[in-house]
Amino acid sequence: MRAAEKLRPYLFTAPSMLIFWLFFLYPIGYMIYLSFTSWNMIHPVKEFVGLENYQELLADPDFHQVMSNTVLYTVLSVLIALGLALVLALWLNRSGWVYSMMQGAIFSPYIISLVSVSLLWLWLMDPQYGLLNWLLGLIGLPPSPWLSHNDTAIYALVLVSVWKMVGYNTLVCIAGLQSIPKELHEAAQLDKASVWSEFWRITLPMLSPTLFFLLVVNTISSFQVFDTVKIMTQGGPVNSTNMLVYYIFEYGFEFFKIGYASAAGVVLFVLIGLMTVFHFLILSRRVHYR
Amino acid sequence: MSAVRWFRKGAEILALAGIALMFVFPFLWMTLTALKGMDEVHVFPPTWIPEQILWENFAQAWGSGPFLTYFFNSIFVAVAILVLQIVTGVPAAYAFARYRFRGSKVLFALTLIALMIPPQLTFLPVFIQMSEWDLLNTYLPLILPYAASAFGIFLLRQAFMQVPEELIEAARLDKASEWQIIWTIMLPMAKPVLITFGLFSFIYHWNDYFWPLVMTNNDAFRTLPLGIAMLKSSEGSIYWNIVMAGNVILVLPILLMFFMAQRQIIRAFVYSGVK
Numbered sequence: 001m002r003a004a005e006k007l008r009p010y011l012f013t014a015p016s017m018l019i020f021w022l023f024f025l026y027p028i029g030y031m032i033y034l035s036f037t038s039w040n041m042i043h044p045v046k047e048f049v050g051l052e053n054y055q056e057l058l059a060d061p062d063f064h065q066v067m068s069n070t071v072l073y074t075v076l077s078v079l080i081a082l083g084l085a086l087v088l089a090l091w092l093n094r095s096g097w098v099y100s101m102m103q104g105a106i107f108s109p110y111i112i113s114l115v116s117v118s119l120l121w122l123w124l125m126d127p128q129y130g131l132l133n134w135l136l137g138l139i140g141l142p143p144s145p146w147l148s149h150n151d152t153a154i155y156a157l158v159l160v161s162v163w164k165m166v167g168y169n170t171l172v173c174i175a176g177l178q179s180i181p182k183e184l185h186e187a188a189q190l191d192k193a194s195v196w197s198e199f200w201r202i203t204l205p206m207l208s209p210t211l212f213f214l215l216v217v218n219t220i221s222s223f224q225v226f227d228t229v230k231i232m233t234q235g236g237p238v239n240s241t242n243m244l245v246y247y248i249f250e251y252g253f254e255f256f257k258i259g260y261a262s263a264a265g266v267v268l269f270v271l272i273g274l275m276t277v278f279h280f281l282i283l284s285r286r287v288h289y290r
Numbered sequence: 291m292s293a294v295r296w297f298r299k300g301a302e303i304l305a306l307a308g309i310a311l312m313f314v315f316p317f318l319w320m321t322l323t324a325l326k327g328m329d330e331v332h333v334f335p336p337t338w339i340p341e342q343i344l345w346e347n348f349a350q351a352w353g354s355g356p357f358l359t360y361f362f363n364s365i366f367v368a369v370a371i372l373v374l375q376i377v378t379g380v381p382a383a384y385a386f387a388r389y390r391f392r393g394s395k396v397l398f399a400l401t402l403i404a405l406m407i408p409p410q411l412t413f414l415p416v417f418i419q420m421s422e423w424d425l426l427n428t429y430l431p432l433i434l435p436y437a438a439s440a441f442g443i444f445l446l447r448q449a450f451m452q453v454p455e456e457l458i459e460a461a462r463l464d465k466a467s468e469w470q471i472i473w474t475i476m477l478p479m480a481k482p483v484l485i486t487f488g489l490f491s492f493i494y495h496w497n498d499y500f501w502p503l504v505m506t507n508n509d510a511f512r513t514l515p516l517g518i519a520m521l522k523s524s525e526g527s528i529y530w531n532i533v534m535a536g537n538v539i540l541v542l543p544i545l546l547m548f549f550m551a552q553r554q555i556i557r558a559f560v561y562s563g564v565k
Binding site: 025276 | 303306309310312313314316317319320323331332333334335336377378379381382384385386389391393394397400401403404406407408410411412413414415416417418419421434435437438440443468493496497498499500503504515518519522530533534537540541544545548552555556559560
């Protein structure tokens with residue numbers, strides 16, 4: 001009876017832990033191992049090659065471009081989506097059906113499949129018949145090649161990403177704004193602080209944990225962009241939108257260079273790991289200061 | 291004074307309408323395109339209202355592949371995942387919330403790590419594992435890696451921790467088994483959380499493109515997002531009206547759910563980040 005009781009928490013957690021071990025933790029270790037091998041998924045032997053894959057990766061000019069594309073895409077999407085969200089949150093953080101409808105409207109792209117988002121924007125950005133070029137024409141601008149030119153394609157993907165993410169960011173910011181104690185705002189108004197200084201002295205500092213959280217989460221998720229690349233550009237034109245996860249996917253599932261793809265996967269793992277650790281360090285520092 | 295205020299209010303409404311349009315109009319445009327004939331799709335400047343409303347575009351999109359199979363697979367996979375996540379998640383969350391046991395910190399850390407590791411990081415090794423276990427070309431690669439949800443465990447654990455201890459003590463005095471406690475006390479108290487999590491999980495897996503793309507190479511197991519994406523992949527000119535008709539089929543269930551349960555869905559997704 002007592003032994004059964006002692007065993008119970010382990011039995012209760014075992015199924016979940018088994019899944020987490022088999023499909024989250026172990027695969028990471030397996031990928032690190034694979035990154036030191038040369039293997040084409042079919043050959044029976046995984047040949048150990050040491051650091052060769054990493055050397056090849058670092059020497060590959062395509063990989064350099066992939067990394068700089070990923071960083072450019074991430075920095076632009078995150079900063080724009082966060083800045084716009086802050087403005088929208090301050091504006092829409094009001095009661096009344098108009099504002100709650102607005103919140104619903106800007107949030108709706110976030111719950112839609114990226115397949116739909118990609119196809120929809122591919123059509124809007126069609127160079128010949130797309131609505132966006134018609135709109136540019138309306139305001140007297142020349143048509144843009146959007147996804148079909150290597151100078152503009154990555155910015156077009158950033159636009160799509162911002163469109164999808166901004167509603168989520170806005171609603172998280174609104175939740176953050178609503179958790180600021182009302183007394184702080186009342187005190188500022190009693191002191192006849194200007195709207196501007198109330199924003200800088202109270203709203204922004206109190207919102208900074210929320211903004212920091214969004215910064216980290218958005219950065220990590222933008223870094224993993226795949227669906228829009230796969231459906232809208234396949235990494236082109238001339239590699240201008242090829243980004244890290246798509247690069248791993250291509251090397252793994254189209255060129256069958258498993259070891260090489262795994263090495264690129266390890267790079268992604270390290271970068272995501274660093275961002276996560278950084279997030280926790282800052283969070284724990286905040287807790288200590290209290 | 292009042293005129294100025296009216297003017298400002300009017301300007302704000304106008305600006306709000308413009309912003310709302312930027313987010314909602316693409317969906318409207320998708321639907322309008324889905325109803326047009328191909329010759330009208332290729333008209334520039336574009337027409338707004340279709341000259342002729344072609345409902346048969348939907349039938350054509352649906353008939354251009356095994357869409358009944360895709361549709362069934364999407365529902366089957368999303369529901370199977372949700373059921374498994376609840377079956378594995380409820381006892382785990384209960385253990386984390388209510389028991390003190392050796393190693394609980396390690397196991398909780400494992401859960402935390404699972405929460406941090408995205409599928410974009412594990413797809414390659416998991417695919418190879420699945421092929422080594424000879425499970426490719428079954429539903430298992432789609433379902434099994436998602437059979438437990440770290441996010442679900444977190445949400446449920448929080449809900450279970452809020453149940454007053456006295457309720458459980460009273461039940462134990464009545465000789466209730468642990469399963470009875472979970473079933474009759476914990477789950478009813480955690481109902482809002484279960485609904486929140488259910489919406490989140492279903493929408494996530496209904497929408498998912500990446501994981502099924504990697505894990506399937508056979509129409510028998512492909513899901514709807516893959517089928518819709520393939521509508522476009524034929525070489526040559528894209529039949530935008532057909533692609534958009536497929537798109538409407540993919541989006542409509544989610545948008546309808548959003549209309550009906552906007553507040554719960556927003557809460558589900560906003561909380562998925564704010565823990």
